[in-house]
C-alpha cells in the first residue's frame with residue numbers, strides 16, 4: 001500500500017495521543033509533524049509520554065509547506081478545528097476531522113471549499129464503529145417509532161454541547177421522519193432547559209460528569225413500549241479503527257464526507 005504522510009493537530013490531547021500511536025503502528029502511515037499552539041521548534045519526543053522524533057509546528061501553513069503531508073488529522077477544539085480544516089484544504093492537504101462543535105454554517109462553508117478545491121475531506125463526529133451502528137439503527141427505528149429523545153453522556157472536560165454524535169444522530173433521524181412536536185402541546189419548562197435542546201422537534205439532553213468517557217442512548221417511545229439503542233466508548237482506543245479507515249478513504253474521494261456511515265458498507 002502507498003505510504004500516507006500525516007500531520008496531527010492536537011497530538012498532546014486525549015484523542016491526539018491515541019492517534020499518534022495509531023499512525024506509528026500502521027505500516028503504510030507516516031507521521032511527518034504535529035501542530036500545536038506551543039513547543040514551536042521542539043521534537044514530539046521532547047514531550048512527556050512520546051518517543052516519536054517529529055517536529056512540532058505552531059504555524060500550520062509553515063508545517064504544510066515544509067513537510068508536504070497528504071492528510072491532516074485534526075483533534076483540537078471547535079474554533080481551531082475549523083481554521084485548520086480550511087487551511088488544510090487551501091494547502092491541498094486532505095483533512096480528517098474528528099473535532100466536533102461545528103455549526104451547520106461551518107459545515108456548509110467547508111463543503112463549498114472542498115468542492116472548489118476538488119480534494120477529499122472527512123468530518124466524522126464519531127469514529128467508533130459501534131456509534132456509527134447506533135446512529136444507523138436509530139435512523140431505521142425512527143421510520144416506525146417517531147417519538148424519540150437523545151441522551152448523550154460525556155466526561156466533564158468536553159467543550160461542546162450537544163455532542164457531535166448527538167447532533168448527527170438527530171440530523172439522521174430528522175431526515176427520515178416528519179417534523180413533530182413531542183410531549184404535551186401545552187408543556188411548560190419550570191426550569192429553563194429541563195426539556196433539553198430541540199432539533200426539529202427531537203430533544204437532546206447532555207450529561208457531563210467526571211468518570212464518563214463517551215456514551216449515548218437513543219430512546220424511542222410508542223404505545224405501551226420503549227426502545228433504547230445505546231453505545232458506550234470506554235476508552236479512546238475505541239475510535240482508532242475509524243480514524244484509520246477515514247485516513248485511507250480520504251485519499252480515494254474528492255468531496256466532503258460528513259459521517260463515517262457514508263464510507264462503511
Ligand SMILES: NC(=O)C1=CN([C@@H]2O[C@H](COP(=O)(O)OP(=O)(O)OC[C@H]3O[C@@H](n4cnc5c(N)ncnc54)[C@H](OP(=O)(O)O)[C@@H]3O)[C@@H](O)[C@H]2O)C=CC1
Pocket residue numbers: 009010011012013014015016035036037075076077078080097098099100101124125126127128239
Ligand atoms: N470524532 C470522534 O470520534 C471523537 C471526537 N472527539 C473530539 O475531538 C476533539 C479533541 O478531543 P480531546 O482529545 O478529548 O480533547 P483534548 O483537550 O484532550 O485535546 C485537544 C488538544 O488540542 C490542543 N490544542 C488547542 N489549541 C490548539 C491549537 N491552536 N493548535 C493545535 N493544538 C491545539 C490542546 O492543547 P492544550 O491542552 O494545551 O489546550 C490539546 O492538546 C474534541 O472536539 C472532541 O469532541 C473526541 C473523541 C472522539
Ligand SMILES: O=C(O)C1=N[C@H](C(=O)O)C[C@H](O)C1
Pocket residue numbers: 100101125126127154155158162163164165166213214215
Ligand atoms: O469529546 C469527546 O470525548 C467525544 N466527542 C465526540 C462527540 O462530540 O460526539 C465523539 C465522542 O462522543 C467523544
